[in-house]
Amino acid sequence: MMNRGSEWRRWEPHIHTPGTVLNNQFGAVDPWAAYLAALEQVTPKIEAIGVTDYYVTDNYEEVLRQRAAGHLPDVELIFPNIEVRLDVTARSGFVNLHLIVSPEDPNHIDEIRRILTRLRFTAHNDSFDCTRQELIRLGKLADPSISDDHTALAHGATQVKVNFDQLRKVFKESDWAKKNILIAVAGGADDGTSGLRQAADATIRQEIEKFAHIIFASSAAQREFWLGLRSVSVDELRKRYDGCKPCLHGSDAHDLSKVGQPADNRYCWIKGSLTFDALRQACIDPGSRAHIGQEPPSHAMPSQVISQVEIDNALWAATPSIPLNHGLVAIVGARGSGKTALADVIAAGCDAITEAGWNADEDISPSFLVRAQTLIGNAKVTLTWGGGSSITRALDGSDSNEPLAYPRARYLSQQFVEELCSSKGASDGLIREIERVIFEAHTEEQREGSMNFAELLESKTMRFRLSRQREAEAIASISERIAEELEKEGLVAALTTQVAQKKGLVDGYNADLSKLVLKGTQAQATRHAQLSQAAQVLTANIQNLSNQRRTFLTMQDEVKSMRATKAPEMLREVKTRYPLSRLDAGQWSEFLLDYKGDVDKALAGYIVWADQQIANTQGVPPPLGDPNVSLIAAGENLATVKLATLRAEMARLEKFISADKIVREQYAALSLRIAQESAALKTLEARLLDAQLAATRRKALQTEREAAYGRxxxxxxxxxxxxxxxxxxxxxxxxxSTGTLRKLGFSVSRVVDADKWGEFAEEELIDRRKAGPFSGRGSLVGLANSQLKPAWETGTSAQVQAAMTQFIATYWKALVAHAPYAPMQKQELRDWSRQFAQWLFRTDHITIRYEIAYDSVDIRRLSPGTRGIVLLLLYLALDDADDRPLIIDQPEENLDPKSVFDELVSLFVAAKSKRQVIMVTHNANLVINTDADQIIIADAGPHPSGGLPSITYIAGGLEEAHIRKAVCDILEGGEDAFRERARRLRVRLER
Structure with a gap:
């Protein structure tokens, strides 16, 4: 009542023995000892034997006697394989058919003989059946020279040919035969159906193969064909041949050298217990129950398989020792029978229950161990792994989640699944699990040292996000400069007027100055004017030099600030951005920004130079001398004269221009005013020229901004x-992939919130009350969606640039016209212009989003049940990197039976070949249609007050009758599942 269920075991379904009716090459002197020794010593060991002979069971009975005498200790199942030849010609003989008989019926030998008596062959004007005596009689009639019964039996066996229609009729008319005999046909060309190649043979070949339960063939091509993996689909096999069929192969040994040694080590493996029912089950699930090869199909690594569960110090555990299969283990039972209890116990032994799981509210938690925590006492669980190691854990969680503990299994408890798939929406947990699987799909090299998906994503995208950030900052800076240039462009008219006015003012002052000059002093006045112009030039030079000097001083301050504050901070930011560089302090020091040259020395020199230039231009006032003698020679170049000398000479000449002191003072004051206004005029002219060139600079900056926008x-x-x-x-x-896996998809796209972009401008930047194209709410949003959003979502950088350029060209003036300020509000308009330009080229409304979709529906919009399918899809089909046991509590929760059948069955079938899967379920589909390798049936006794009920487990495979009966009694499913279950469990449905 307690075993590991269905395990791969080597069968020898087609082997002859010494004394076989035909082609006996085992020798005449005591061949049985050598024969039995060969069978006992063969590797891999044989545990089930189909003793084969033509029409008789004599040698089968002899093998039974030999085992009863102590031989063949490893062989638990021996069954007769009755080989007959049909009256259908193959390539080099006749098609061989095998009656594989169950030994379960104590009278099976008599019953098979009764069946053979009904198979008749007509010859020599007589009728013969296929029993031993009748074959001997036929042999002697066919060759009167034969007197020995064994020789006559052999000759008679070569003569008889069984009519296929007769055999089929006998089989169908016998309830015993249908219950106890499986029909196998040779699939080879020499003596099998492959030898029926003529068009006329197509129908008889199909009829024979349809009648057969088993094909004796060892080639991969044959096996794939009969599993629906070649030219004929599974549906076609059902229509034409009554379904898929297992391919079996034996040594067909007729001599000692071939005993248990099929060609090319093509051994026959059957998954199941050593009962005839295992062979019946292989006929129902040939893909997962029968295999030809040197080794059985691979499964989870032994070190990652729990082979035994031992529960200690637990009176409630009436079955303290439970062996586990390495494949798919299904824990079933009525509600409250202890199914989840076993899953919890196994998960606790694997350190697979999270801290949150242990700390859940015991009143609402579905966990047995959490709800029973106060009653568990000192109970412990010891898990033994396939690799030989074992681990013991307390069942009250007291030693769980230690710092160095590693979950040796993944436990999808009801609580875990509910949290990840709740109807409130896809939780971050489900997304994280999907990202984890995506991350683990990458090789170690591809992970680049990252520990998880978030780190890998950060590592891969950081460069481009920083680039985007830098370009966005550059766009903001360029927009500021464009706003400044636009402001200058707007000053051209005003500056032109101011220059004209200033020129008129200077001309007026010059006219006034000429009126103050007395007759006879015009030469002095002219000279004074020349000196004044030269002085103005020098004054301007000194002013420029002073500005330079102040700039040099400011630059000195900036250099100090850069070294003391900015450069170290920038280096710290770089270190933070690039932690994976693994540079040491010395290497990082090379990235500390500094100036290429000796800027300290250069700036100090520039300041000294400026001081010298100012002093040199200023000069030293000349000593007082004869007022009638000029301080500057008549032919001297005034551009080379120092400013102090020019001003001294101008003061000397002013005394000659008018004798009147007041007039002289007026002349001096007016000359100074002319100098000042002339300097102001030069400044205005420089500003005007700068403003006139602003349009050219603005266009260049706009081009630069568009390029940055493209970047x-x-x-x-x-x-x-x-x-x-x-x-x-x-x-x-x-x-x-095919099937359910193809429904899962991942996509990466740009998500554009054009409404957000447009609404910001409508609410913050434009006045919708003004008449114009943007007067109504949503007008700008509509244009953004129709003219910019398509390029933002899918366009290249060039297409985005082109779309934005076209948008600006078309709507710029209209947008400016909707500015919320009047033209005379210069400062407000200037500020608005900056904000407007920054908004226009912002990109914070564009994000990159990856979507996970199932059946073309985003995971965020899936129902809880479908999210559960996605979750199981991840763990069962995609999580290849995780080979630990997978423990699932009721995966069918929130799913209808059809969804379970359509979506999950194939996932469990594929997963159990790679990792151990242990599931608690009520659903028939997940037990029967997955062909679960082991069924553990839970049953709980009465619940005593203040204690835990006694829980009992039994375990086995579907090939065991008592397990099938319990499964049929316990599980439920939809109509289709129920009918499929009946077929697999071999029970008749009552209508």
């Missing part, structure tokens, strides 16, 4: 490509 989208596209590359390994696998 932002280059960074966005690059980030998008990086994300697509992250999904590439999984996408490649999904693209080549």
């Amino acid at each position: 932002v989208f280059d960074a966005i596209v690059s980030e998008q490509q990086v994300l697509e590359a992250l999904y590439a390994p999984l996408m490649t696998r999904l693209a080549s």
Whole structure:
């Protein structure tokens, strides 16, 4: 009542023995000892034997006697294989058919003989059946020279040919035969159905193969054909041949050298207990129950398989020792029978219950161990692993989640699944699990040292996000400069007027000055004017030099600030951005920003130079001398004269221009005013020229800004490509998958909130009350969606640039016209212009998003049940990196039976070949249609007050009758599942 269920065991379904009726090459002197020794010593060991002979069971009975005498200790199942020849010609003989008989009926030998008496052959004007005596009689009639019965038996066996229609009729008319005999046909060309190649033989070949339960063939091509993996689908096999069929193969030994040694080590493996029912089950599930090869099909690594569960110090555990199968273990039972209790116990032994799981509210938690925590006492569980190691854990959680503990299994408890798949929406946990699987689909090299998906994503995209950030900052800076240039452009008219006015003012002052000059002093006045102009030039030079000097001083301050504050902070930021560089302090010091040259020495020199230039231009006032003698020679170049000398000479000449002191003072004051206004005129003219060139500079800056805007989208596209590359390994696998896996998809896209972009301008930047194209709410939003959003979402950087350029060209003036300020509000308009330009080229409304979809529906919008399918899809089909046992409590929760059948069955079938899967379920589909390798049936006794009920477990495989009966009694399912269950459990449905 307690075993590991269905395990792969080597069968020898087609082997002859010494004394076989035909082609006996075992020798005449005591061949049985050598024969039995060969069978006992063969490796891999044989545990089930189909003793084969033509029409008789004599040698089968002899093998039974030999085992009863102590031989063949490893062989638990021996059954007769009755070989007959049909009256259908193959390539080099006749088609061989095998009656494989169950030994379960104590009278099976008599019953098979009764069946053979009904198979008749007509010859020599007489009728013969296929029993021993009749074959001897036929042999002697066919060759009267034969007197020995054994020789006559052999000759008679070569003569008789069984009519296929007769055999089929006898089989169908016998309830005993249908219950106890499986029909096998040779699939080879020499003596099998493959030898029926003529068109006329097609129908008889199909009829024979349809009648057979088993094909004796060892080639991969035959096996794949009969599993529906070749030219004929499973549905076609059902229509034409009554379904898929297992291919079996034996040594067909007729001599000692071939005993248990089939060609090319093509051994026959059957998964199940050593009962005839295991062979019946292989006929129902040939793909997962029968195999030809040197080794049985691979499964989970032994070190990652729990082979034994031992529960200690627990009176409630009436079955303290439970062996586990390495494949799919289904724990079933009525509600409250202790199914989840066993799953919890196994998970606790694997350190697979999270801290949150242990600390859950015992009143609402579905966990047995949490709800029973106060009653568990000192109970412990010891798990023994396939590799030989063992681990013991307390069942009250007292030694769980230690710092160095590692979950040796993944436990999808009801609480875990509910949290990840709740109807409140896809939780972050489900997304994280999906990202984990995506991350683990990458090789170690591809992970680049990252520990999880978030780190890998950060590592891969950081470069482009920083590039986007830098370009966005550059756009903001350029927009500021464009706003300044636009402001200057707007000053051209005003500056032109101011220059004209200033010129008129200077001309007026010069006219006034000429009126103050007395007759006879015009020469002095003219000379004074020349000196004044030269002095103005020098004064301007001194002013420029002073400005330079102040700039040099400011630059000195900036150099100090850069070294003391900015450069160290920038280095710290770089270190933070690039932690994976693994540079040491010395290497990082090379990245500390500093100036290429000796700027301290240079700036100090520039200041000294400026001081010298100012002093040299200023000069030293000349000593007082004869007022009638000029301080400057008549032919001297005034550009070379110092400012102090020029001013002294101007003061000397002013005394000659008018004798009147007041007039002289007026002349001096007016000359100074002319000098000042002339300097102001030069400044205005310089500003005007700067303003006139602003349009050219603005256009260049706009081009530069558009290029930077394009580079932002280059960074966005690059980030998008990086994300697509992250999904590439999984996408490649999904693209080549079939069935449920193909429904899962991943996509990376730009998500554009054009409404947000447009609404910001409508609410903050434009006045919708003004008449114009943007007077109504949503007008700008509509244009953004129709003219910019398509390029933002899918366009290249060049296409985005082109779309924005076209948008600006078309709507700029209209947008400016909707500015919320009047033209005379110069400062407000200037501030608005800056904000407007920064808004226009912002990109914070564009993000990169990766979506996970199932059946073309985003995971965030899936129902809880479908999210459960996605979750199981991850763990069962995609999580290849995790080979630990997978423990699942009721995976069918929230799913209808059809969804379980359509979506989950194939996932469990595929998963159990790679990892141990232990599931608690009520659903028949998940037990029977997955062909679970082991069924553990839980049963709980009465619940005593203040204690735990006694829980009992029994375990076995579907090939065991008592397990099938319990499964049929316990489980439920939809109509289709119920009918499929009946077929697999071999029970008749009553209508």
